[in-house]
Amino acid sequence: MNLTISPCPNDTFTFHALAHGLVPGAPTVEVRYADVDVTNTLAVTDDLDLVKVSYAALPWLLDRYELLPCGGALGRGCGPLLLARSALRSIDGLRVAVPGDRTTAYLLMRLWMGSASPASIEVVPFASIMPGVADGTYDAGLVIHEARFVYPRFGLTSVVDLGEWWESTTGLPIPLGAILARRGAVDAAAATGWIRESVRRAWADPSLSREYVLAHAQEMEQDVVDQHIKLYVNEFTHDLGDEGYGAVRGLLNRAADAGLVPAASDL
Template identity: 70%
Template sequence: MDVVALSLAVSPCPNDTFVFHALVHGLIPGAPEVDLTFADVDVTNTAAERGEFDLVKVSYAALPWLLDDYDLLLTGGALGRGCGPLVLSKNGEDDLTGKTVAVPGDRTTAYLLFRLWAADRQPGKIEVVPFHQIMPGVADGTYDAGLVIHEARFTYQRYGLTSIVDLGEWWEQDTGLPIPLGAILAKKGAVDPAEATEWIRNSVSMAWANPDASRDFILQNAQEMEPDVVQQHINLYVNEFTLELGKDGLAAADALLQRAAAAGLTPAVKPFI
């Protein structure tokens, strides 16, 4: 399939800028020009539902609303172990009954995991809040607890907060599988999924082969993260599942979405394996 220019939406987080640097900068032989949009995942989840991008990074939790129009690619995403969302509170209070909890998006994997974990805990009000406002909001008492992702696991102590549950740890102990966080989708009829997979896989390989090449691009978009936090972020979220989803990655996606459907939280989808 001939592609004149490829519209791509990913987050400005270091794992995405690291992974897609080579593709975005025209360094992958045979790949088309890329029109890049940066957006948080709660934005891309809904933008993808409107069909706005050829390639898009979304939450695995959003797939039940997207797979009629998009193909799941087996590379470029974010899965792993020891990298799950955290639920934070100011004083370590772990009873969320009737409490107000800030979350980063209502179709994020983090929130879906939270809903599965909190099924018998009866939290009160849920507020969708921009990611960067969650920890300050919990610290100043605006919210009783906050659900956070990404680099927050390295920085939440600076706000005087306590982790009351690591949802990745909970998930891994319960399933033995990695946690499926972010998926890369290709719009049907707009881009050939096999070609897109090859472009992205080559971009990942090139990033690992020459990590210094993407450094300036990553830091320009890292939302004022310190270089050591940036590197921790990349080390945690760019791993073997980024290069190739594999059997365990697909099993993790199946486990998440089948459990969610059984709990009535998402529409049912066909198993991936």
């Protein structure tokens, strides 16, 4: 069975046991690592068994994949940030770098900005966004994950915390990354059990996955890795539950009503 996830600490922590044959009854897993903007595309073009994608990409994928109720990233206080070198009143006429055009971060930004009209929106590899804003290549940049812990090092300021905006507007947690199983190729119920067991084992002894997590953490310091895992691997990673599914429907229904994504089914 193949598994496509990001190299971010929340994914490697969550899937360590499954990737290393430590989950009883689970098949051998071949792992591919790619940033989520890449996995959003790979899920369309390749035959992936289990894959991490943005919740914003679901409307284009649910005909081929089933959303699993575990393994992903959804929570509170963990949303994307729009950064700039100084405070901004508007992004009208600005050059804005984003990590992907089907990422949840970009979808939240489009909902937030309303009728604002940036001069350009450019999809940029995640690691290049903060340096690009700091050196003036872009006027603003949309960042995710560990960037919320380190952006002051680049001399940047937060224009808006889109997670806070979303939560205050809707009262819902923020749906960031989803785990999908390919229809007809993977038993979704069995995969759900394997992933939940992998999460339980990661929580039971975090030291077992530490070397693996750090090997893929793109030179993050241990304290940043620990903050990242604590924030993004939470109760929703183990089970979306009614609140998690409600957040996903809330995001996608609101985006569909605004004409930003197709209507999603099977949620």
